[in-house]
Amino acid sequence: MIRDTLSVEAGDVRLAVYVSGPRDAPPIVLVHGYPDSATVWEPVRAQLDARYRVISYDVRGAGASDAPASRAAYRLERLAADLAAVADATCGARPFHLVGHDWGSIQSWEAVTDPAFNGRIASYTSISGPCLDHASFGLRGAGADAGVDRAERPTAHQATRRPFGSGLRQMLKSWYIVFFHLPVLPELVWRAGGARMWPFWLRLTERVRTERDPAQTRNAINGLNLYRANFIGTLLHPRARHAHAPVQFIVPLRDRYVGPELSMGLEDWLGAYTRTEIDAGHWVVLRDPERIAAGIERFVEQHRGQHPANRGGAGAATINARAAGV
Numbered sequence: 001m002i003r004d005t006l007s008v009e010a011g012d013v014r015l016a017v018y019v020s021g022p023r024d025a026p027p028i029v030l031v032h033g034y035p036d037s038a039t040v041w042e043p044v045r046a047q048l049d050a051r052y053r054v055i056s057y058d059v060r061g062a063g064a065s066d067a068p069a070s071r072a073a074y075r076l077e078r079l080a081a082d083l084a085a086v087a088d089a090t091c092g093a094r095p096f097h098l099v100g101h102d103w104g105s106i107q108s109w110e111a112v113t114d115p116a117f118n119g120r121i122a123s124y125t126s127i128s129g130p131c132l133d134h135a136s137f138g139l140r141g142a143g144a145d146a147g148v149d150r151a152e153r154p155t156a157h158q159a160t161r162r163p164f165g166s167g168l169r170q171m172l173k174s175w176y177i178v179f180f181h182l183p184v185l186p187e188l189v190w191r192a193g194g195a196r197m198w199p200f201w202l203r204l205t206e207r208v209r210t211e212r213d214p215a216q217t218r219n220a221i222n223g224l225n226l227y228r229a230n231f232i233g234t235l236l237h238p239r240a241r242h243a244h245a246p247v248q249f250i251v252p253l254r255d256r257y258v259g260p261e262l263s264m265g266l267e268d269w270l271g272a273y274t275r276t277e278i279d280a281g282h283w284v285v286l287r288d289p290e291r292i293a294a295g296i297e298r299f300v301e302q303h304r305g306q307h308p309a310n311r312g313g314a315g316a317a318t319i320n321a322r323a324a325g326v
Contacts, residue, residue: 016063020053025052027053029097037063040283072229100127102128106230108129112245128255130258134269180224181232196216198213206283251277254280255282256281274299
């Protein structure tokens with residue numbers, strides 16, 4: 001299938017957007033994580049674009065997209081505005097199915113929980129990237145922060161769904177987030193050889209063989225602003241964020257960076273949602289694109305042609321599954 005490249009204006013930047021598949025097919029928008037570019041989705045695209053209109057884009061600062069000058073320009077609301085610009089340019093008024101991996105998933109939660117997107121997102125598939133607000137509430141425990149309005153606190157039901165000790169385990173997994181907030185040193189590591197060694201790291205830890213991305217250093221250094229512009233503020237002042245679209249989690253159980261507990265006990269925020277555990281590592285989108293594409297397609301077909309509706313409300317059931325293949 002031929003892939004077209006578009007340039008889309010999104011406020012202060014121009015984004016490189018990649019589109020393939022039949023024009024009249026249901027659109028699926030894929031959002032990549034850190035320190036990747038849209039290239040990470042190409043194996044998944046190859047599995048989907050015979051039946052769907054597949055859209056990916058280099059997020060601001062990555063790949064062929066522009067990089068804004070200020071750290072504040074990487075805040076979640078700006079990233080959600082980028083998604084809106086891409087969807088406007090490629091989907092028009094049609095609802096689209098959204099898929100995010102890693103930081104692509106983290107930033108996509110902003111749109112999935114923003115009332116301005118209600119009716120635009122037909123379904124959302126999250127892979128290895130929690131909502132920072134939900135994670136903050138979960139790590140501190142229900143009602144632990146006296147500065148959070150009572151109406152915005154997660155319920156005791158939510159808190160009891162998290163396994164004991166899960167917060168500590170996740171903090172240990174997230175050591176790199178602290179490192180990325182240090183001044184100068186992360187940039188030096190990427191420039192001094194980290195970017196060159198990135199394919200070797202993926203091969204060593206994920207058993208993934210991939211070519212070196214010529215933009216790897218740029219992706220990695222600019223992408224540090226994703227962490228620095230969002231983590232501390234959100235963890236200190238989480239917001240009540242309720243999803244307005246159907247949600248599924250694909251949960252790699254061998255993920256070195258994101259624990260499976262971060263996708264548990266979220267009914268009060270998401271309503272009913274689907275959660276599938278798989279025997280895979282963090283970069284499963286590269287390691288096993290057929291499995292990921294199958295999981296995306298199954299969820300898209302469940303919600304194809306349905307008008308997205310408000311999904312708030314507590315007490316809804318969560319569908320959990322453990323699968324050798326999605």
